[in-house]
Amino acid sequence: MACAQNSPSPEQGCEPTDARLSSDLTIEHLAGDFDITFVATSANAADRSVATTISLHPTDADHRQVMMPGDRPAPDVITPYYGTLESNLRDVGAVDVGDVQSLDVSQPGALVLYSGYEAGNPQITIRFGSEANRYGSVRFDGGYFVLRVQELTEIGIRGTWASGVTGNDVEGYFCATKSPEN
Secondary structure, eight states: EEEESSSSSSOOOOOOOOOOOOTOOGGGGSSEEEEEEEOOOOOOTTTTEEEEEEEEEOOOGGEEEETTTEEEEEEEEEEEEEEEOOOOOOTTOOOOOOOOOOTTSSSSSSSEEEETTTTTTOOOEEOOTTTTTTTTOOOOSEEEEEHHHHHHHHEEEEEEEEEEEOOOEEEEEEEEEOTTOO
């Protein structure tokens, strides 16, 4: 269950990071349940936060490759994990992009996009919403809600997030730690 607050509490300890992903990054730490805090920094939602849970599961081989128009695989981009988010995040002004609790692997509520690994410049984006995450569909326009992972450790992830339709309508940073039962 999510809870909205006017400002993050000191117990949350969520602070922005300026870290960058390492070229020798391993991504197996992304599987599991995370307690995650989203903090908004945009003028229209500044200092609001939401604490919730994200669950990520390994993607099966049939859905791991990102497909481009013409039924060809996208080079250097895979979707190694999919999952759900417990909150719709309207409390921080995020755009509704479909069901964030969908566990349908062909339209999941959360989808991890891992790119740049072949060139030694890894990037991890977590995209939310079943409408945005339809397998076999490359989305060029419409609403979005994404996390940009800047730091990945055995116990957590941190980075920035943004949501909007034509630009960043609302944005901020996030911190996630592995749930104790992992």
